[in-house]
Amino acid sequence: MESLLSKSWEESKKTWHIAGPAILGSVFQFSISFVTAAFAGHLGAVALAAVSVAQNVIEGFAFGILLGMGSALETLCGQAVGAGQFHILGIYLQRSWVITLATATVLTPLYVFTAPILKLLRQPTDISEVAGEFCVWVIPQLFAYAVNFPLQKFFQSQRKIWVITEIAGAVLGLHILLNWVFVVRLGYGLAAAAIVGNVSWWLINLAQLVYLFSGCFRDSWTGFSLLAFQNLSAFFKLSLASAIMLCLELWYYTAVIILVGYLKNPDVAVAAISICMNYQIWTLMIALGFYIAVSVRVSNELGANRPQAAKFSVVVVLTTSVLIGTVFMAMALIFRKKLPEFFTDVPEVINEASKLGYFLGAIILLNSIQPVFSGVAIGAGWQTSVAFINSACYYLLGLPVGAVLGFKLKLDELGIWIGMLLGTLVQTSVLLLIMFRTKWQKEVMSVTHRRPRKQKSASENGKEESSCNPSHGVENCFMNPRNTNI
Structure with missing residues (x-):
């Protein structure tokens, strides 16, 4: 028993060494869009709904693709580090940049034609028009994501996480100040909020690039190379598998926003559910810290041929994440009537958002579990299998049930949220079963073939x-x- 406790304590320290700064970094970076939405909310219900739709539908769509494309590095770099193959990390990073920047270019028309796309999806005209203007203004953020995500995976695989966190925290403080000056004091509205967001994201990238070129990565970064343009097709396939897996998760919430837009009184419904999603995604950032930690730990241990250490790491990270998720669930239930007031002063929106409080608590708890499993999948290279599971649970179960409850049974946004919760519950249960049945020695053999x-x-x-x-x-x-x- 004493040996188990000692082993758990050592693994917990390794986990928190990665998860602690990763959590703070994730919260800081997410808070950039959180702050933008908060300032937009005080410009009116339409402005809040438009920014929420833009962030959750259009930006969320692009964010998911680019994050997924960059996540191929979590598998490859993590396992390479575990095997001591540092010299290939820089080439991997550059290949990922080539793919993500090309992908961002392809996605640009989506931002340009946001308004007609939202109208085609039968979203309210006033919300669509404002969201369309906002998305054109934030096109520079699209390319910022393309640079940022591979760079972060490169740092994370080598456990260089505190610098990312410190940069994001400093930029967040500046982001809040600039929003207050240009949106509130000078009254430049949504245009200013969008431009401030662009500046903030590119400041993060600039600082991280300075860190990369500073000489701190002599073993893994030897400069730019034309080798980055070779063998891109195979690298693209793994990037695409990672993108599909993560996109099916992120687009799930996008689809929920679209469904809510079809309800009666959509301005209030979209604003209410967007408030809940902002809090849910904020707590998800905490779980994403553990997603990063378990991805790094599993990939490193499998790369180093230590299957039991990888398995034990999963148990420790999952237990820790669930305990923290339980605390946040309790907070969501206790303060369900007060949380919406941060975003809006409209009583009707506050009332509708508070009704979703109980289900918000449940989804927060589930989201303390599910990202850990996704991190294991990335670390072990199971992206394709998890993509099929996500597709079935989210799109063949969760969304249809939500549509029936919301429209046929007249439960409105509450019914749609219940459907989303059901899909997440089933997906989490399936992944839990897979984790219990995993043969970790077999996973080591698979990793050996990749080295x-x-x-x-x-x-x-x-x-x-x-x-x-x-x-x-x-x-x-x-x-x-x-x-x-x-």
Whole structure:
């Protein structure tokens, strides 16, 4: 028993060494959009609804794709670090940048045509028009995401997290100040809020790039290389699998916002459910710290051929996250009538948002569990399997049930929220079952196939490359010496 407690304490320290700064960093970065929505809420119900729709539908759509594309680095860099292969991390980072920046370029028309897209989705005209203007203003943030996400995964895999946190915290303070000056004092409205958001995100990127080029990563960053443009197709496949897995989760909330827009009195309904989502996503940022921690720990331990350590890490991280989620659930239930007042002064919106308080507490608890499982999936390279699970639970169960409860049974936004909760509950239960049945030694064998190996002769490399089979995992197709260009 004493040995177990000692082992748990040591693992907990390793977890918090990653999760602590990751939680703060996630909260700081999410709070940039949180603050923007809060200032917009005091410009009126339409402004709040428009910014919420823009952030949750259009930006959320793009955010999910780019975050997922960047998350391929969590699998590859984490396992490479565990295996001691630091010298390939810089090439991975640059390949990811090539893919995410190209993806951001493809997504730009989505921002330009936000207003007609929302109208096509039958969203209210006034909300669609304002959201369309806001999205055009925040196009620079789209490219900021493309630079930021791969860079953060690069740092996280090497446990260089405190610098990310400190940068995000400093920029958040400046973001609040600039919003107060330009939105409140000078009265420049939503345009100012959008531009301040652009400035804040690019300040984060600039500071992180300075850190990258500072010489602190001599083993993993040796400068820009044309090798980054080689073997992009295999790298893209893994990035796409990661994007699909995460997008199916993030778009779930986007779809909920769209459904709510079809209800009667949509201005109030969208504003109310957006308030709950902002708090739910804020607490989700806490769980995402543990998502990062378990992803790093699992990938590192599997890469180092320590399957039992990886399994034990999952248990410790999950237990810690659930305990913290329980505390936040209790807070949501106790203060359910007061929390909406931070966003709005409209009594009708406050009343509708407070009605969702009990279900907000339940989703907060579930979201203390689900991101940990997603982190395990990223660390172990299970993206494709989890994508199928997410698709079934969210889109074949949660949304249809929410639509029936909300529209057919006239429960409005409450019914839609219940459907969302059901989909998340089933998805979490399925992933929990998978975790219990996982053969961790088998996962180590899979990781071994992905590791870069020592340089061979040209003939041996050609033979090895020709035997690559994407059906055995797309990572295998570029983790050999020739494909990684080591």
